[in-house]
Amino acid sequence: MKKIILWLAAITLIAGYAVAADLSYYEVYKPKAGMTVDEIMQIKYFNKYTLFAHDYESTGDVIFIEKDGSKRNRRFLRQRIMLGRSSDDVSYKDLVMFTQPTSVKGLATLTWNYMKATRDQDVWLWLPSLRKIRKVSAGQADDSFMGGDLTVEEITSRRFTDETYKLAGEEKFKGYTSVYDGKVYHQGEPCYVIECYPKRKPWYYSKRVAYISKNFGGNMLDEIYDANGKFVRTLFRGWVIMNVNGKDYAAQNRVEAYDLRTGHKTVMLFDEIKFDQGLSEDIFTQKTLMRQRW
Amino acid sequence: MHFKPKIVLALILVSLFSVSVSQAALEIDRGPIYGLLRKALPFKNLEFAGYLKNETALRISGGFDEFMKEANIAQLETEYKFNDNIQFFSILRWFYDSVFDLENKYDRDPKWESKTNKKVKYPEKLQWLRECYVDVLTERLDLRLGKQQVVWGTADGVRILDIVNPLDYREWTLKDYIDTRIPLWMFNAEGKLLMNGQLQLLLIPDYEPNYYAPSGAPFTLRTVRLGAEAAEKVTTATIDQKPAHDFEHTKIGLRWRNIIEGHAFEYTLNYLHTYDFASSYYLRQPNATANTRRAEQIDVFGGTFSKTITEGVIVPGLAKGWTLRGEFAFIKGGAMNYGKSGAIIPGLGIDGSISGTVDVDQYNYVLGFDKSFFTNWQFSFQFIQMWALNKEKFNKSLYTLLNGATRGPLDKQETILSLMLATDFMHERLKPQILILYGDDNDWRISPKVSYEISDQWLATAGVHIFEGKEIYLNGGQFDKNDQVFLELKYTF
Numbered sequence: 001m002k003k004i005i006l007w008l009a010a011i012t013l014i015a016g017y018a019v020a021a022d023l024s025y026y027e028v029y030k031p032k033a034g035m036t037v038d039e040i041m042q043i044k045y046f047n048k049y050t051l052f053a054h055d056y057e058s059t060g061d062v063i064f065i066e067k068d069g070s071k072r073n074r075r076f077l078r079q080r081i082m083l084g085r086s087s088d089d090v091s092y093k094d095l096v097m098f099t100q101p102t103s104v105k106g107l108a109t110l111t112w113n114y115m116k117a118t119r120d121q122d123v124w125l126w127l128p129s130l131r132k133i134r135k136v137s138a139g140q141a142d143d144s145f146m147g148g149d150l151t152v153e154e155i156t157s158r159r160f161t162d163e164t165y166k167l168a169g170e171e172k173f174k175g176y177t178s179v180y181d182g183k184v185y186h187q188g189e190p191c192y193v194i195e196c197y198p199k200r201k202p203w204y205y206s207k208r209v210a211y212i213s214k215n216f217g218g219n220m221l222d223e224i225y226d227a228n229g230k231f232v233r234t235l236f237r238g239w240v241i242m243n244v245n246g247k248d249y250a251a252q253n254r255v256e257a258y259d260l261r262t263g264h265k266t267v268m269l270f271d272e273i274k275f276d277q278g279l280s281e282d283i284f285t286q287k288t289l290m291r292q293r294w
Numbered sequence: 295m296h297f298k299p300k301i302v303l304a305l306i307l308v309s310l311f312s313v314s315v316s317q318a319a320l321e322i323d324r325g326p327i328y329g330l331l332r333k334a335l336p337f338k339n340l341e342f343a344g345y346l347k348n349e350t351a352l353r354i355s356g357g358f359d360e361f362m363k364e365a366n367i368a369q370l371e372t373e374y375k376f377n378d379n380i381q382f383f384s385i386l387r388w389f390y391d392s393v394f395d396l397e398n399k400y401d402r403d404p405k406w407e408s409k410t411n412k413k414v415k416y417p418e419k420l421q422w423l424r425e426c427y428v429d430v431l432t433e434r435l436d437l438r439l440g441k442q443q444v445v446w447g448t449a450d451g452v453r454i455l456d457i458v459n460p461l462d463y464r465e466w467t468l469k470d471y472i473d474t475r476i477p478l479w480m481f482n483a484e485g486k487l488l489m490n491g492q493l494q495l496l497l498i499p500d501y502e503p504n505y506y507a508p509s510g511a512p513f514t515l516r517t518v519r520l521g522a523e524a525a526e527k528v529t530t531a532t533i534d535q536k537p538a539h540d541f542e543h544t545k546i547g548l549r550w551r552n553i554i555e556g557h558a559f560e561y562t563l564n565y566l567h568t569y570d571f572a573s574s575y576y577l578r579q580p581n582a583t584a585n586t587r588r589a590e591q592i593d594v595f596g597g598t599f600s601k602t603i604t605e606g607v608i609v610p611g612l613a614k615g616w617t618l619r620g621e622f623a624f625i626k627g628g629a630m631n632y633g634k635s636g637a638i639i640p641g642l643g644i645d646g647s648i649s650g651t652v653d654v655d656q657y658n659y660v661l662g663f664d665k666s667f668f669t670n671w672q673f674s675f676q677f678i679q680m681w682a683l684n685k686e687k688f689n690k691s692l693y694t695l696l697n698g699a700t701r702g703p704l705d706k707q708e709t710i711l712s713l714m715l716a717t718d719f720m721h722e723r724l725k726p727q728i729l730i731l732y733g734d735d736n737d738w739r740i741s742p743k744v745s746y747e748i749s750d751q752w753l754a755t756a757g758v759h760i761f762e763g764k765e766i767y768l769n770g771g772q773f774d775k776n777d778q779v780f781l782e783l784k785y786t787f
Contacts (some may be wrong), residue, residue: 064721072723072750088556101750102324102343102786112558120604120614122558130472131445135560135600136664137617143670147722264721282433285490286551291431293383294343294371 025084028052037167043217045160055279056080060270067263075100091115093284106292117161126289142204148266149257168193176236180267190214216250234258244275328787344370351780362512365391385424401510438482443475448619449660455596460571462505466513496547504571516700516772535588537569566594574629596623617664625656632693652686671717678710702766709734723747737763737771755782
């Protein structure tokens with residue numbers, strides 16, 4: 001029995017690190033002709049979590065839009081440091097602090113994300129209204145992220161190893177009309193159309209069709225099908241290319257999720273995006289959480 | 295004039311409904327109060343926030359026709375940043391609970407005037423300055439100087455290490471501790487010694503006793519009621535011997551907090567040299583009702599830990615997603631009364647159970663287990679034990695240690711279980727939650743509630759507190775007749 005347990009542990013370790021080792025931190029990767037669908041998706045995930053940069057900062061808004069058009073808003077500051085440190089397995093550390101409205105002001109989370117694919121995040125939650133830091137379990141992957149029309153795994157925890165992939169074709173992106181401002185984004189962008197199937201079954205979705213930019217490897221649109229195969233939701237990501245110290249970084253500047261069943265929409269807008277400012281790892285500690293007074 | 299609670303309740307519900315209709319279309323907005331304050335105080339480095347809140351509670355056994363609370367609260371929080379390193383923060387809170395005006399059965403006992411009893415009678419006049427401090431923030435050292443509350447520990451709903459500040463028991467422990475801790479003036483320094491390792495030093499010259507509701511209030515502790523029956527001019531806030539506000543009687547706290555990287559195992563080691571915020575009751579002479587009350591000097595040694603299982607225990611995936619947490623405190627130097635619970639003083643007809651006082655060491659701990667299930671159901675279970683070991687002898691065949699809050703018998707070991715379930719619907723606008731507390735003397739508290747976020751600024755909460763058990767027991771029994779339904783409406787700006 002003991003040998004079996006050790007074998008299981010060893011296989012998990014090897015599998016976990018093998019994925020992380022494929023791409024090097026702080027390098028910029030773009031899809032190239034002839035790449036396999038797995039290679040394209042690895043770049044997609046690399047870009048999603050900004051592993052090409054040393055650090056990242058942005059402010060932003062999360063806007064919940066009801067079917068009748070009424071809105072609720074959350075304003076936040078986000079900071080991230082990419083470490084890729086095998087000594088303690090830390091991939092990156094993330095800090096999100098809410099700044100408005102008053103009812104959530106000061107609420108902050110510190111998240112440590114690990115290189116090992118099988119390892120969950122460690123999350124600390126600062127509750128200024130209670131003056132208390134709570135160690136919390138990482139959200140269930142299929143839970144709604146902040147109550148919006150996106151799931152936790154779509155924003156924070158989905159990894160390359162969670163799905164299998166099939167290249168369905170290549171095309172020029174038809175464009176996405178924003179549910180927030182009505183503008184059309186990324187029209188004509190050359191892209192791969194990739195079908196993604198979750199390994200976990202049963203799961204809240206049976207398939208998603210992802211449109212991945214050929215130019216910068218960013219995932220522009222997901223068309224999501226529920227467990228019964230019905231098309232139920234869209235998830236759009238808008239991108240800008242930022243030249244930082246001579247490198248082209250692909251940065252998300254908006255996320256829009258639209259639930260076709262309920263008509264509810266969630267929009268995330270990112271402003272003041274900054275890379276490689278030299279943020280210190282010292283910022284990503286409980287001390288920073290506790291400095292949020294309200 | 296006596297307002298009919300049912301009418302008030304109906305008005306609140308109507309206003310809630312109208313607010314939900316009229317405010318539902320609001321975008322993020324600080325509202326007119328913030329706008330007025332901003333105009334009146336147009337200082338660039340000054341930021342403020344706050345809320346207006348109504349809290350209403352009705353006694354269930356009174357056919358919902360008796361108020362237990364009708365409180366209106368206004369809170370203003372201000373922050374002034376001199377620069378990134380020096381900042382001032384304050385919280386002012388005004389509140390008034392008109393239950394004593396609305397219901398003839400309640401009384402702001404005691405009726406005589408003195409400095410101590412003014413606090414008992416008019417807490418709203420003396421607790422308006424909630425917090426007031428200056429922060430000096432540097433890379434290595436953070437200083438917080440002023441009136442503040444310090445929170446130690448990881449437990450929910452019980453205080454094991456969270457005993458740096460005294461507590462306002464006006465509504466027992468139904469409210470969040472953030473609203474019931476009594477802030478103290480203190481020096482609070484936290485230095486960074488490791489990346490995630492900080493050493494905290496507290497120097498606390500200030501002292502306030504716990505606040506207990508007077509004997510005529512809705513949530514009077516049983517011990518207060520019995521005390522008032524025995525000696526009218528004594529309440530548990532009356533302390534004859536309490537520490538002076540000077541250097542010699544300064545309380546000292548030390549806490550080492552660290553996270554072991556790689557394992558994300560978080561722990562603290564705590565030490566607190568302080569005075570008990572509850573008075574210990576001493577008989578001046580055997581078999582006499584005359585007494586003296588003393589704030590005991592105590593030393594607290596303790597620690598906490600928390601760890602989320604991110605990979606699995608032994609086998610990959612086993613117990614993954616559970617967060618385990620614990621908290622322990624050894625309290626040395628405290629004192630407790632002993633006596634016969636239910637004993638009647640001849641001639642007076644009152645419960646005169648206290649026969650003496652002994653030194654007691656206490657060992658308290660909590661183990662917590664948290665996890666999310668079924669997508670978005672949060673589950674939190676706590677196992678709590680409190681051990682009281684008398685260091686001085688008394689005749690245990692005749693007497694037992696007494697619970698300080700109820701004067702009921704205190705077992706050598708008391709066990710409490712707590713369970714909290716919470717979830718959300720409607721994109722986190724509707725949040726139901728239930729808290730269940732069970733004491734091993736078969737006393738209960740069950741508190742379901744639901745909150746609804748009407749808009750970015752308006753929050754409505756409704757719930758029930760149900761108490762069950764014998765009067766002499768702590769967690770629910772002593773308030774067995776206090777089952778209540780409550781409504782809260784909060785506007786933040």
